[in-house]
Amino acid sequence: MAPIVIDARAHLLGRLASVVAQELLAGNEVVIVRCEAINISGDFQVNKWKYLQFLRKRTNTNHKKGPFHFRAPSKIMFRTIRGMVPHKTSRGKAAMDHLKCFEGCPAPYDTVKRVVVPAALRTLRLKPHRKYCSLGRLSSEVGWKYADVVEKLEAKRCEKSAAFYESKKAKAAVVAKAAAAPEVAAISAQLATFGY
Numbered sequence: 438m439a440p441i442v443i444d445a446r447a448h449l450l451g452r453l454a455s456v457v458a459q460e461l462l463a464g465n466e467v468v469i470v471r472c473e474a475i476n477i478s479g480d481f482q483v484n485k486w487k488y489l490q491f492l493r494k495r496t497n498t499n500h501k502k503g504p505f506h507f508r509a510p511s512k513i514m515f516r517t518i519r520g521m522v523p524h525k526t527s528r529g530k531a532a533m534d535h536l537k538c539f540e541g542c543p544a545p546y547d548t549v550k551r552v553v554v555p556a557a558l559r560t561l562r563l564k565p566h567r568k569y570c571s572l573g574r575l576s577s578e579v580g581w582k583y584a585d586v587v588e589k590l591e592a593k594r595c596e597k598s599a600a601f602y603e604s605k606k607a608k609a610a611v612v613a614k615a616a617a618a619p620e621v622a623a624i625s626a627q628l629a630t631f632g633y
Contacts, residue, residue, distance in 0.1 A: 440466035440537075444551040446474035450517060450572060452557035458521035461532040470542045470551065472510040473573030473587055476559045481570035488579055508580040510572045511538035540573075541587045547594055 441460060445453060453475065457467050477484050496502040507513055515538045523529040539546070555561055563569060577584045615621060 438466065440468045440535075442468045442470060442546050442549050442551045444471055444542075444553060445469050445514070446471045447559050448475055448554060448557045449559050449562055449569075450475050450477045450514070452562060453554055454514065454517040454521055456554050456557055457536070458518050458532075461518070461522060461535055462528070464532075464535075466535040468537045468539070468546055469511075469514060470539050470546050471591075472514045472538050473540045473571070473576070473584065475510065475514065475572040476563075476569045477572060477575065478559075478563055478567060478569050480568045481574065484570050484575055485578055488575060492579065508576055509540065509583070510576045510581065511540050513572060513576065514538045540583070541591050542594055547598070 443453070443457070453469075457469065460467050492506050494504060496504075507516055515536065518536060519533060522532050524533050542551075559569060573581075573584055573587075616625075
């Protein structure tokens with residue numbers, strides 16, 4: 438079965454994570470792209486302060502034993518979903534194996550149809566006057582170093598995608614024009630009598 442590819446741009450972190458967790462436990466494969474464009478409700482400074490408080494939490498005796506604080510947006514998304522899945526059981530481990538998270542939109546998924554989750558979209562779930570912040574900006578300020586690299590690659594992908602869409606429109610216009618031609622209409626009518 439083909440994986441569900443979700444474009445995470447302008448989705449709320451927790452709401453998207455809960456929907457994805459349900460899909461994973463139902464046995465579906467889920468791929469989340471553009472994790473750096475996920476939104477978190479609340480003021481940026483407050484969210485940054487919360488994350489810095491989280492970074493302080495560590496094992497008292499040996500810091501190598503965890504907890505491990507991910508800085509990349511895809512890893513933060515992964516950990517959020519993991520908290521909503523019984524990941525220590527065999528069922529939960531199998532569910533987490535079906536999840537992939539990426540910053541940007543890498544090669545196999547840039548040409549497939551991507552979906553959104555209406556139950557998690559910021560524009561539908563958050564009141565217009567409420568504050569929100571971007572997960573990419575938060576990650577950059579707590580130690581993620583690849584925001585500019587991802588931005589550059591995304592700009593290149595968008596340019597390529599726009600060029601492809603223009604050529605697709607041009608081809609569709611040519612096909613529509615050919616189908617509307619009178620000689621083609623006569624042949625189509627004749628083929629219809631044979632059941633084609």
